[in-house]
Amino acid sequence: MKAPSINVGILTGKEISFSFHSSYINTVTGEFLTGEQRVLFIDNRIFYQGKKHTDIYFEPASSDAYFELNDVVIGKDFHWERSENQRFRGGLDLVATDEGIVVINEINVEEYLVSVISSEMSATSSKELLKAHAVISRSWLLAQLQKNASLQETEALYQSTHQDQDRLIRWYDREDHLLFDVCADDHCQRYQGITRASTPLVEAAVRETRGEVLSCQGEICDARFSKCCGGVTEVFETCWEPTSYPYLAAVRDTMPEGELPDLRSEETARRWIESSPEAFCHTTDKQILQEVLNHYDQETSDFYRWEVTYTQAEISRLLADNYKEFQLGAILDLVPLKRGPSGRIEELQIVGSDRSVVIGKELEIRRVLSASHLYSSAFVVDRLEVTDGVPGRFRLKGAGWGHGVGLCQIGAAMMSTQGFTYDKILKHYYKGIKLTKRY
Secondary structure, rough: OOOOOEEEEEEEEEEEEEEEEEEEEEEOOEEEEEEEEEEEEOEEEEEEEEEEEEEEEEEEEEOOOOOEEEEEOOOOOOOEEEEEEEEEEOEOOOOOOOOOOEEEEEEEEHHHHHHHHHHHHOOOOOOOHHHHHHHHHHHHHHHHHHHHHHHOOOOOOOOOOEOOOEEEEEEHHHHHOOOEEOOOOOOOOOOOOOOOOHHHHHHHHHHHOOOOEEEEOOHHHHHHOOOOOOOOEOOOHHHHHOOOOOOOOOOOOOOOOOOOOOOOOHHHHHHHHHHOOOOOOOOHHHHHHHHHOOOOOHHHOOOOOOEEEHHHHHHHHHHHHHHOOOOOOEEEEEEEEEEEEOOEEEEEEEOOOOOOOEOOOOOHHHHHHHOOOOOOOOOOEEEEEEEOEEEEEEEEEEEEEOOOOOOHHHHHHHHHHHOOOHHHHHHOOOOOOEEOOOO
């Protein structure tokens, strides 16, 4: 088996500006192109060079050709959101949809991984961490391709939203994408082309693990990862569809692992979150964090334990903006109904003076309780300044950064500095796995 090519969705817009820094071929006309280009979205078509199209594919004329896209948004809806110009190797596909022009990059998996490793982590990370990340990013991607093929073969409709009058359970996964395999942002895994400066170390990490994946019971593992587990990793079904994967078990982020606290219990979860137990990801070592985190990730310093406070007006406005269909009134309480083994809330009841609603899953809770996203859904709630049953303020104390499933990036970074090899790091976070070559 050869390394496959994949299609990565970069952005959707009504006006796209880009430039070819070496020759590209317009496969519609056969014309060789270089320099600045611009397309517009007119009448649900792509307007380019005086004509309208539904799809235009630009093929690189050489293996080292690349194009540059202007104003690519990264970290969409998260607290580090920003736009930047980005450069990509491989093919450029423009597709007209009802929402605008979708920009898609066709790229070989191994070239894609060099960018992912440099985008998800700093290119100055240790080699063992980079090798571990190359394996899990490759595993996750190939598992998604297999899952997508399986979904296309079945007539059953994939559903990620379950809603009735007083309940909204929703999760966000790559099945949201129909025109391409994966997107380029945190929704899937970060891919910022050759904009993120790679290093010989990154290239070596990808090359030395070429074709290597995690497998369990003969299947490629859906190897999830997040920034910081907060001391205990989460299970898949807390965050996405109700499917249990044995290799995505709850893991205490220590070595030896020690006892796993029952964080599904509200009392235990509060004690855990309000303390700072030892864990690989419990670090403030600035040198290591600078080596691991990209510059915009370094703006987040309180990732292991964090705290936010909202006034009644602020939290009411957040919920009114995010749930216009629910007229909740004043917010009286936020009640965790169901937690996963890391303490992350899977279902949360929002009690209003006019009505109550239950929401989930993990990312939906983070999304509606912040103007960007909460660091995680592992939090406890304090009602403050209560008058006639109505709190004047809510304080949320939380643990971790991200969904917490699978590899903990900051924990894995600390393991690598303590001499753990990439296979030992992987076997700590993924239980019962094997390292196998797929090509």
